[in-house]
Amino acid sequence: xxxxxxxxxxxxxxxxxxxxxxxxxxxxxxxxxxxxxxxxxxxxxxxxxxxxxxxxxxxxxxxxxxxxxxxxxxxxxxxxxxxxxxxxxxxxxxxxxxxxxxxxxxxxxxxxxxxxxxxxxxxxxxxxxxxxxxxxxxxxxxxxxxxxxxxxxxxxxxxxxxxxxxxxxxxxxxxxxxxxxxxxxxxxxxxxxxxxxxxxxxxxxxxxxxxxxxxxxxxxxxxxxxxxxxxxxxxxxxxxxxxxxxxxxxxxxxxxxxxxxxxxxxxxxxxxxxxxxxxxxxxxxxxxxxxxxxxxxxxxxxxxxxxxxxxxxxxxxxxxxxxxxxxxxxxxxxxxxxxxxxxxxxxxxxxxxxxxxxxxxxxxxxxxxxxxxxxxxxxxxxxxxxxxxxxxxxxxxxxxxxxxxxxxxxxxxxxxxxxxxxxxxxxxxxxxxxxxxxxxxxxxxxxxxxxxxxxxxxxxxxxxxxxxxxxxxxxxxxxxxxxxxxxxxxxxxxxxxxxxxxxxxxxxxxxxxxxxxxxxxxxxxxxxxxxxxxxxxxxxxxxxxxxxxxxxxxxxxxxxxxxxxxxxxxxxxxxxxxxxxxxxxxxxxxxxxxxxxxxxxxxxxxxxxxxxxxxxxxxxxxxxxxxxxxxxxxxxxxxxxxxxxxxxxxxxxxxxxxxxxxxxxxxxxxxxxxxxxxxxxxxxxxxxxxxxxxxxxxxxxxxxxxxxxxx
DNA sequence: AGATTTACTATTTTT
DNA sequence: TAGTAAATCT
Numbered sequence: 001x002x003x004x005x006x007x008x009x010x011x012x013x014x015x016x017x018x019x020x021x022x023x024x025x026x027x028x029x030x031x032x033x034x035x036x037x038x039x040x041x042x043x044x045x046x047x048x049x050x051x052x053x054x055x056x057x058x059x060x061x062x063x064x065x066x067x068x069x070x071x072x073x074x075x076x077x078x079x080x081x082x083x084x085x086x087x088x089x090x091x092x093x094x095x096x097x098x099x100x101x102x103x104x105x106x107x108x109x110x111x112x113x114x115x116x117x118x119x120x121x122x123x124x125x126x127x128x129x130x131x132x133x134x135x136x137x138x139x140x141x142x143x144x145x146x147x148x149x150x151x152x153x154x155x156x157x158x159x160x161x162x163x164x165x166x167x168x169x170x171x172x173x174x175x176x177x178x179x180x181x182x183x184x185x186x187x188x189x190x191x192x193x194x195x196x197x198x199x200x201x202x203x204x205x206x207x208x209x210x211x212x213x214x215x216x217x218x219x220x221x222x223x224x225x226x227x228x229x230x231x232x233x234x235x236x237x238x239x240x241x242x243x244x245x246x247x248x249x250x251x252x253x254x255x256x257x258x259x260x261x262x263x264x265x266x267x268x269x270x271x272x273x274x275x276x277x278x279x280x281x282x283x284x285x286x287x288x289x290x291x292x293x294x295x296x297x298x299x300x301x302x303x304x305x306x307x308x309x310x311x312x313x314x315x316x317x318x319x320x321x322x323x324x325x326x327x328x329x330x331x332x333x334x335x336x337x338x339x340x341x342x343x344x345x346x347x348x349x350x351x352x353x354x355x356x357x358x359x360x361x362x363x364x365x366x367x368x369x370x371x372x373x374x375x376x377x378x379x380x381x382x383x384x385x386x387x388x389x390x391x392x393x394x395x396x397x398x399x400x401x402x403x404x405x406x407x408x409x410x411x412x413x414x415x416x417x418x419x420x421x422x423x424x425x426x427x428x429x430x431x432x433x434x435x436x437x438x439x440x441x442x443x444x445x446x447x448x449x450x451x452x453x454x455x456x457x458x459x460x461x462x463x464x465x466x467x468x469x470x471x472x473x474x475x476x477x478x479x480x481x482x483x484x485x486x487x488x489x490x491x492x493x494x495x496x497x498x499x500x501x502x503x504x505x506x507x508x509x510x511x512x513x514x515x516x517x518x519x520x521x522x523x524x525x526x527x528x529x530x531x532x533x534x535x536x537x538x539x540x541x542x543x544x545x546x547x548x549x550x551x552x553x554x555x556x557x558x559x560x561x562x563x564x565x566x567x568x569x570x571x572x573x574x575x576x577x578x579x580x581x582x583x584x585x586x587x588x589x590x591x592x593x594x595x596x597x598x599x600x601x602x603x604x605x606x607x608x609x610x611x612x613x614x615x616x617x618x619x620x621x622x623x624x625x626x627x628x629x630x631x632x633x634x635x636x637x638x639x640x641x642x643x644x645x646x647x648x649x650x651x652x653x654x655x656x657x658x659x660x661x662x663x664x665x666x667x668x669x670x671x672x673x674x675x676x677x678x679x680x681x682x683x684x685x686x687x688x689x690x691x692x693x694x695x696x697x698x699x700x701x702x703x704x705x706x707x708x709x710x711x
Numbered sequence: 712a713g714a715t716t717t718a719c720t721a722t723t724t725t726t
Numbered sequence: 727t728a729g730t731a732a733a734t735c736t
Contacts, residue, residue, distance in 0.1 A: 075726080103726050128725075147730085208726055274724065374723050396724090398727085434736095436714045467713070541726075566724050588723050604724080 017057055017089060027051045030262070030295050031058050037255075037289035039240075039282070040264040043326045044311070044610035045302025045572065048264045049082065052236055055262065057086045059234055060094050070232040070254070071099035074239040076542050078570060098232070102247050103208060104541045106215030110206070111537070113224050117214055119204060122418045122533060125540040126200070126207040129402065130423045132158045134203075137426070137441065138195045144188060152182050152189075161193045165209045166244040166276025177595050202448040203422040212246040219253035229257040239570070240265030240285075244276040252288060261289065268315055268324070271566060271604045273596060300326040300610075302572055304333035307616050310645045311609045317640055318599045326610075336609075336616035338638065338646035344580070344621040346651060348380040351577050352388055354617065355560060358575055365391065367574040369561040371608050372396075373586035377579060378562050385560070396564035401539045405505060405515045406522055410539065412496045413489065416482055417532050419450040431504050432471025439465045443472075457483050474500045489526040489535040493519065565608045576612035578605075581620040582632040583639075598636075605637045618646070 019031060027047060030040055031054045042048035052071075060066055073079040079099030087094045098105070107125065114121045126134065136154040139146070146153050152160070156179065164174035171193060172186045182189070200207065206214060219225040235255045237243070240263040243251070255261040263285055270279045286292050300308055308328045341347035355368055372378055375397035385392050400406060408431060414424035425444035429435050435443075446462045455461035457480045464472050478499045485491045497519040505512040529535035561573065580586060587601035594600075609616060620634050633639070638646075 101726060153729095211726085272725075275726080376722060404728090434714070438713055564724070590723060600724095 017054070017061070019054060019058065023047075023051065023054060024299060026295055026297050026299075027054070030297075031055045033262075033293060033295075035258075035260050037259060037285075037292035038262045039285045039289075039292050039294045040262065040297060041282070041294065041324075042264055042266050042297040043300060043324065044266060044269060044607070045300040045326070046297035047299075047301055048266075048297060049078070049238070049570065051297065052238060052262070052264060053082045053085050055236065056082065056097065057090060057094070060086065060090055060097075064234065065096075066094050067096040067098065068231060068233040069097050070105070070235045071097065072102055072105065072235065072237045072251070073099065074101065074242060074569065076100050076104055078238060101541070102215065102243075102250060103211045104537075106211045106218075106250070107206075107537055107541055109228060110211065110214055110218060111533070113218055116218060116221060116224050119206070119214075120418070122204070124203075124205045124414050124418045124421045124424065125211070125537065126205050126423060127402065127540055128158070128208070129407070130205075131162075131207045133426065134199055134423050135161070135192060135196055137422075138192050138199060140441075142188075142192065142195065144192070151185055152179065156182075157189055157192055160189060161196065162207075162209050163274075163276050164193075165213060166246055167278065168245045199422065202420065204418055204420045205423065209246075212244075212250065216246050216249040216253060219250060225253060226257070229254055233258045234260045235262070237261070237263045238265075239269075241267050241270040241279055241282055242272040242277040243281050244278055245281075248278075248281045248288070259289070268318075268603060269569070269607050269610075271569070271600060271607055273600050274591070274594065296324075298324060298327055300328045301330070302613055303328060303610060304330050304614055306333055306335045306645070307609060307612050310336055310616070310641065311606055313641045313645065314602060314609065314637055315606050318602055320596070320599055330613075333614050335645065335647045336618055337649055338634075339617065339619040339649040339651065340634070341619055341621045341651050343623050344380045345384075347579060347619050347621045348384040350651060351381055351579060351617070351619065352384045352390065354577070355390065356388070358615075363574050365558050365560045368576075369563060369568065369571075369573040369611065370577040370579060371563055371565050371568050371611065372579050373565060373588055373604070375564060377585060381562065381579065385562075390560060391558060392560040392562050394562045395567045396562070400518070400521075403515075403518065405509075405518060408501065409493055409496050409519060409522065410536070412478060412482065413492050413532065413536060415447075415479070416453050416487075416492065417536055419453045419456060420448050422447055429471075429475060431501065432468065432475050433504075434468030435465065435471040436468075439468050453479065453483060487532045489529045489532050490523045492532070493523040493526050497523070565604050568611050569607060572611050572613055574613045575615040575617070576608070577617040577619065578608045579619050581618050581635040581638055583635050584632060586635050587637070602637060605635075 019028060023031060027050070030038065030051050033055075040048065040051070042051075056069060056071070059069060071079050071082060073082070079101075083094075083097050083099050086097065100108075110117070110119070111121060111123075114123060132154050135158050139151075139154060139157070144151055160171065160174055160178060160182070163178055164171050167174065171190045172183070175183050175186050175189070200210065219228060232254055235251065237251055242265075251261065251263065263282070265282050267279050267282055270277060273279075286294065303311070305328045308326050312325050339347075339350060341350060351370060355365070355370075358368060359365055370378070370381060378394070378396070382392075382394070401410070408427065411424040411427040414421045415428060418424075422444045425447045426440050429440035429443055430437065443462060443465055450456065450461055457476065478496060478501070481495050481499070482492050485495055497516065502516070505515055509515055526535055529538070563571075565578075586605070587598060591597045591601055618638065620632060620638070622632050
């Protein structure tokens with residue numbers, strides 16, 4: 001599988017596309033807009049993806065070489081889907097379009113031109129976890145103990161450093177916005193940032209932020225940068241509202257030769273300020289690209305007027321916003337339902353019941369989604385769905401490649417590919433018996449002087465530790481076996497997973513069998529790769545490659561979606577449930593502490609609401625917690641809008657055990673003397689279990705795809 | 712001293 | 727679940 005040139009082998013005959021029939025006047029203006037810079041301000045559900053896709057198809061139809069078109073999207077999946085659609089219509093002539101996230105496109109080009117920036121080609125990529133580990137190591141070296149000195153924890157330090165880089169400002173300025181209380185430590189954090197940079201360079205690794213800044217530097221360099229900019233005649237950027245200052249530099253540099261750049265975004269859907277995204281990129285686009293044409297797509301094709309009313313009114317509470325109202329085209333539906341539940345588990349039961357009811361009425365599970373602010377909010381619902389055997393796909397929380405045992409195995413492959421990779425050494429050494437943090441650090445520090453793995457396995461390039469000799473021998477044995485196996489990723493994975501690592505898994509985890517299965521999954525997935533470096537690059541940047549494979553294998557799409565709101569960006573479903581809309585959960589308390597936090601949370605709510613096509617269910621539990629019950633208020637976002645926008649549903653309780661004495665607005669629940677809290681019994685239908693039925697209608701492809709086929 | 716075990720706590724969002 | 731602190735083992 002290629003990491004970057006997205007292609008599909010479905011081919012098919014070249015069809016003539018009737019643009020005028022598929023697009024409205026504004027969209028057509030964008031598609032046919034000709035060369036030059038162009039900014040598209042597009043509201044939710046206004047068909048911006050469709051417009052971009054048609055633009056790409058139009059260019060290729062008019063003789064533009066697909067390989068000179070670059071799509072920069074927020075996720076790799078978004079690129080892949082757009083490319084697939086174009087290829088589906090235009091067939092083989094569309095092959096070779098470049099697309100992906102800024103990070104993955106950057107990684108690919110940086111690997112091609114690594115020497116230009118004094119990196120080695122085999123550099124490793126650190127994910128957020130790895131970065132935090134390295135920062136932790138640096139802090140330890142600098143003798144900074146977070147606990148003793150009320151210094152921020154390594155994760156927070158990492159956030160601050162990352163935020164400063166992505167917004168291109170000093171640590172001090174970043175602190176003022178993100179963590180004013182840590183201002184006194186700005187000097188020390190600066191020192192950590194410096195050391196961290198040195199250590200990354202020594203280990204020949206790049207973190208996510210390096211992928212962006214180095215990409216920008218590469219593009220800004222006179223020779224190579226110019227060559228790349230010459231190659232890409234057309235650049236299209238999606239979700240521009242969520243780009244940061246470095247990404248804006250990348251866009252400017254990569255389009256500086258041909259100046260054919262389209263940026264599409266919606267300031268109302270900017271939800272990544274916490275990691276440095278800046279709406280100013282959209283605002284200043286006209287200045288940065290003089291003569292830029294500006295289009296507005298404000299017609300909403302997605303949602304019923306009742307849903308749009310709620311979205312529009314909620315957003316009107318944001319001051320710092322372009323005022324724009326979405327105009328709906330769909331006919332009326334029902335009002336959004338607002339459901340007050342007694343507890344999180346009642347909420348889960350209600351949602352599960354409703355979902356099964358919707359399904360009985362003919363809505364496929366795949367057309368239903370449950371959205372929430374943070375991953376933990378889905379727990380109760382997951383229990384409920386498992387109990388009823390309802391198949392669901394979970395998006396959010398931990399990814400497959402972030403699971404501990406996957407990262408363990410991968411750390412061995414990383415060492416093999418790039419023996420300087422200190423973080424990978426630390427991880428794999430830490431797994432060996434008799435080797436703890438101290439010994440691992442001591443050994444790993446020697447690795448940075450290595451060039452080839454054979455220096456360790458053949459020439460004893462690392463001085464063996466005095467302690468934990470057995471663990472070290474095990475480690476060497478694994479590495480030696482790997483060297484004898486060659487460089488095929490799947491072989492290497494199986495080598496490690498059948499080594500003493502298996503004993504470690506058994507010792508450490510009761511569910512080691514499942515974990516072993518995961519490792520076999522990983523090996524199966526790796527069979528798509530012959531090249532170790534391509535494999536390693538992909539698994540750190542393509543979060544959903546494995547999910548895709550599983551989907552293809554199963555051949556059934558009949559699965560409900562559970563997702564964080566952040567991950568639901570750009571998607572849509574017939575029926576959407578937004579759960580846990582309680583005041584202490586959403587808006588999120590920590591987010592509120594940051595500058596502009598409330599408005600960002602409100603935009604997040606806006607994104608959630610505008611995912612729904614026909615039905616929207618908003619629910620919140622009145623109580624939360626297990627030991628001490630906390631009493632909840634509904635979310636600000638519910639309280640602040642006109643109640644007439646909702647249909648309220650009260651879930652009545654039978655046999656509610658506790659007699660509540662007082663009704664505090666927050667704080668602990670209180671009872672009279674003999675009142676003990678009982679889990680309320682609920683008068684919604686008894687537990688219905690999911691039954692798989694023959695699919696009545698063939699699964700609907702995405703609406704966009706259907707449109708294209710019709711033409 | 713360093714490794715390991717055990718008990719406990721808190722949990723935002725992510726390329 | 728992951729990270730941490732204190733207790734215990736080698």
